[in-house]
Amino acid sequence: MQVGILGLKYAGKTTLFNVTTGAGLPVGQGGVDPHRAMGLVPDPRVDLLSDLYKPKRTVHVQIEWVDVPGFEPGPEHDGAREATRFLEHARRVDALAQVVRCFDGGYGPPDPAGELATVGLELILADLQIVEKRLEKLQKEMRLKNKIEQPLEPGLFERFKTHLEGEHPLRELELNADERRTIAGYSLLTLKPMIVVLNHAEGEEPDSDAVAAANEAGAEVLSLCASVEAELSELDPADAAEFLADLGVAEPAAHRMIRAAYGALDLHSFFTVGPDECRAWTVRRGALAPTAAGAIHSDLERGFIRAEVCAYDDLVAHGDHSAAKAAGKVRLEGKGYEVKDGDIIEIRFNV
Ligand SMILES: Nc1nc2c(ncn2[C@@H]2O[C@H](COP(=O)(O)OP(=O)(O)O)[C@@H](O)[C@H]2O)c(=O)[nH]1
Ligand SMILES: [Mg+2]
The missing domain is CATH 3.40.50.300 (P-loop containing nucleotide triphosphate hydrolases)
Structure with missing residues (x-):
């Protein structure tokens, strides 16, 4: 990333x-x-966990x-x-x-x-060039084959063209998941x-x-x-x-x-803690527990059983992991669990 x-x-x-x-x-x-x-x-949470656990290694x-x-x-x-x-x-x-x-x-x-406008306009014009080229290709495709492989594209690119011609960045537009998938390969700057x-x-x-x-x-x-x-x-x-x-x-x-x-970048962090290492790991927002496990090691994803999860704030509020556990703040989560920013996770696995 x-x-x-x-x-x-x-x-x-x-x-x-x-x-x-x-x-x-x-x-x-x-x-x-x-x-x-x-x-x-930099993440002050990692530093605090490191103060708590005094691990051999701290990794951001x-x-x-x-x-x-x-x-x-x-x-x-x-x-x-x-x-x-x-x-x-x-x-x-x-x-x-x-x-x-x-x-x-x-x-x-x-x-x-003025600087914002100058750079912004460069990005908009570059996108407009891509969009116009794509529209020309689509028209040609329509003429030659009488059908369009990506039916969402013509309408979407026409909408983009109008928006860019008005000198607005495309990030202002609301796009649904299908539309986002359709245009993912074009690396549009705005x-x-x-x-x-x-x-x-x-x-x-x-x-x-x-x-x-x-x-x-x-x-x-x-x-x-x-x-x-x-x-x-x-x-x-x-x-x-x-x-x-x-x-x-x-x-x-x-x-x-x-x-x-x-x-x-649409990323967030979860943590692992222990006497050897306190470490922040990165996953896409919305990633599920097995994906988080896979970020640590592919074996952990393959053999994923459960994740033991404690929110960072809960751990800090109770002082340490065992106190948080005694207060019922440590949960066992399954494969469908969506990892939250700041989760402290221990993966249970079997390979
Ligand atoms: N006064 C001041 N000078 C800065 C600041 N940031 C960068 N500079 C100076 O501006 C000049 C250009 O910085 P540089 O990072 O090379 O700009 P670049 O061309 O965008 O990479 C250098 O002499 C920097 O020391 C700032 O916040 N205040
Ligand atoms: Mg420079």
Whole structure:
């Protein structure tokens, strides 16, 4: 599962990529190469479980980040080439995180709403191109064979075309499960989940016009100062904690941002605990217990009998697993159980 960090040049994409992955790349280069790396999804719940169990190992979930080359709308032909490059990379990721420059930083007065509109329009035009091509193919198919293999497609793509021509992202549309299945293979950009990261100068407030514009595009909005987050991520944990305490916040803004991106991928976490290892695992929302077991090991899925489940909040409220059990908060669940975010699970299996 990949999240693409995209936006205009000098918006702070590589700075943010360094924060999410610890890659330590040079910033301010306006480089055109994509970078990719895995990064931890910080989860205070895992840390607390780790404090409780003192395991030999603590393991967080990881997701992959792609630092997509920046888009700079310059002279027409150059702009077009840059657009192609950034669109190609955006096409291959599962969710988008657009970074918007709200600081000056010597790059000129920021224009967050304008940046959102520029990038948003590129994504819309790219989708429109795909939709129009597909409609032409469908018309040809109709002429030659007098029938259409995917009967849902013509109506759906006509609807998409109208919507995109109105300069609206497709994520605004309500689609049913059949429609989603029909278009799953087209990697339409404006259907991908998107979060918007408003990148501020230190100590500045979110820009209300930018927030409104991002909300309108159907995106989740977060504000942070990427360069402060970068400094913070380089401190050792004790110094970082002290720094945050001075600011009166519980955790770095980047942690919330990473979790928002993780959530946008439609993923959530369950935990396993014990003296050897406390660990967060990832499953799609809606996944059933045997799938969760399979995330740990294929044997656990194959030989799945039951899952012993305790909600994270219940465990914390009662202090430990045996107290939670005594209070009736540990359940035995079968194959049809839908795993919830924060479930602490032990799989019973037999192979
Ligand atoms: N003042 C300020 N500067 C930032 C911030 N985020 C990034 N920068 C600086 O802006 C420049 C461009 O950042 P970079 O991450 O390379 O942008 P990219 O082109 O989008 O990858 C660098 O010099 C960063 O140090 C921020 O939040 N505030
Ligand atoms: Mg960069």
